[in-house]
Amino acid sequence: VINSLLPLLQPGDIIIDGGNSFYTDTIRRVTQVAPTGIHFMGMGVSGGEEGARRGPALMPGGDENAYQHIQPILQAIAAKVHGNEPCVAYMGKDGAGHYVKMVHNGIEYAIMQLISEVYDILKRGTGASNEQMHAYFNEWNNGKLKSYLIEITAAIFKQSDTLTNAALLDVILDKAGSKGTGKWTSQGAMNHGVAIPVIDAAVALRTISSYKTQRTQAAQLYPSRVGKVHLTVNEIADALFAAIILCYAQGLSLIATASEQLNMQVPLHDAVKVWRGGCIIRSTLLEDFYQAYQRNPMLQNILLDAPLAAQLQAHIPALRKVIAEAITAGIPVMGLYNALGYFDNYTLERMPTNMIQAQRDYFGAHTYQRTDRDGIFHTQWS
Known part of the structure; x- marks a missing residue:
């Protein structure tokens, strides 16, 4: 062209x-x-x-x-x-x-996955009807979760099928399509050495959703025994709120790192400013992120912003509880779990990866660094 x-x-x-x-x-x-x-x-x-x-x-x-x-x-x-x-x-x-838009789409994938998991928890875990879930999402869209994706989810629950008069959502096949931009985001993150596990999970789960025939066969071999969850609607909303913050944090940290490595000079405050309207991931949360970048334009991760940290910390207990209840009930929550896993590891001063370094040095003489002195070390383990 x-x-x-x-x-x-x-x-x-x-x-x-x-x-x-x-x-x-x-x-x-x-x-x-x-x-x-x-x-x-x-x-x-x-x-x-x-x-x-x-x-x-x-x-x-x-x-x-x-x-x-x-x-x-x-x-x-x-x-x-x-x-x-x-x-x-x-x-x-x-x-x-195009890089910023690619990551926008990756965040979009992730938030949609988180919402679908919350829908599953509400439907199978609490037995909520479409009418009840419409009311829940409608209420959430008038509060801290206000966003385009929450808004359209509320509307989806009310849509009737013109062919059967049933709820349209209930007759839609559970195979999610994609245009490839989510995969690009995951590949880009790998290339730039940035962890975006919620986006990665969202991409992987769309792929698993395409295995419809295999999943049907597997469901017969491993019959589901889904139990009920003991959760309030507010706890579920708080968990979703925390996970969405973590999702944005991962995407924005990817833009920050890629911008530095590729010398693109992306103004992150302008990226979140643009996303506040018109786009699929628009959300009231973006105002908070915009303020965080106004406070520190060089912020590598929004989790390092003190006001946002306080806000997130208040919602992490709900995320833990929702994940624990869902897993116990047999409801898959890979997106929510990856959000919490990212948080727990990102905020851990000492990870157990010292064991990995010891193993690498044991079998491959890959060396290691120490906590008590500078330098590169190798041990004859056996």
């Missing part, structure tokens, strides 16, 4: 890729057109069908001077928050716009 456009363009013209392109492809295209004097900008766009009608969240990256030329156009079409504040900002150099 670029090659067909180049003969029609002049130096200073701008090509904008508003699709879900992989960020390395965007970097390559920026380099490809640079000698011609033409600017290539990769722009993440989020909002779905509603965003097309009412304005999306826009995440452009590339040459900053080129962005200044298109900024008025983008501000005009972007979603607005707080009256007339446009949900668009310059995300950084080269492939930054």
